[in-house]
Amino acid sequence: MADVESGEVLEPQSRHVVYCGVCTMPPEYCEYGGTVKKCQEWLEKNHPDMYIRIWSPEALAAATASLSIEAQKRAAKDAQKKAAKAEAAEKKEADKIAHSIVTIKRIERNKRKYVTSVSGLEAFGYELKKVAKDFGKKFATGSSVTKVPSGGEEIVVQGDVSDEIEEFILEKYKDVPEDNIEFVDDKKAKKAAAAAAGGS
Template structure:
């Protein structure tokens, strides 16, 4: 007795971005995919294409009013301009607020007794990381180097536990870095140094 084999699923791939058509909105450029989707898969995005371009214009006007700009071209003043600068769009149309620059210090324990102190974010305050690693190494008489972290951003790894004095050294050496912008990672939580 042979069991019936299920039929393979047929997937429609976008001719523009190469993603499955239902994932185009999360792709690199949804605007370029829209004409192709309109011709080949209008059933996937009925709310986008049913009303034509009129609904898209209304949605854009609503978004602009939410940011503080009216559809007539008037701005809401200086406050709305600063809000626009703080807003960043993520893939899929989600909005992310602009992050404030901050220095994050984390102590990582290796082999149960050796540890490395990681300093991230100094470059956001205009500090050259190679110079900073040399100064940290000299001050604490230890090895310090600039390495790429897990997110491919550069960070300074300093051998040993220097977290007890590093905040005072950073604020004294680089006055552009305020103490309120320095944070520690303790037990997986971000804690203010001040």
């Protein structure tokens, strides 16, 4: 009050809040998410002082000191279960990504007119509409997301840019391994089907 009476104006003090780079919650709440281990690693690397305050053995002991022995055992068991669950989920996601294939297909529409379709990028965590926009800018052509009969979605780019698209994907979308990209030439597939039909 003395400051107000003297006419001195106090500026509001801003408060700096740290948010986890993994789960985006304040680090004090990371334990309630499914990525505790990754959150701890991120915090230890980026804010070691905060990591010590929250996750050091002393801090954990102080937090559980007021609990009964049974409650401490339950808390430890719950923490182990959460960690095991999070690890299993991470492993499952890694396996899914390792076995996901990005298919680049060159499709003949009319005589010497082609479109290039790309499917499978969503498995690597990319938003297809954003990727389609990137393709359109890069190749200065029309690019859109369309539904496929099997129920998924694919990106259709006007023109035959199948070779350039692979290079662009490897350059810009680093999560996609080169071994997980496959080419399909729809024209060859049609000719093979026609030949098989004609030969029988």
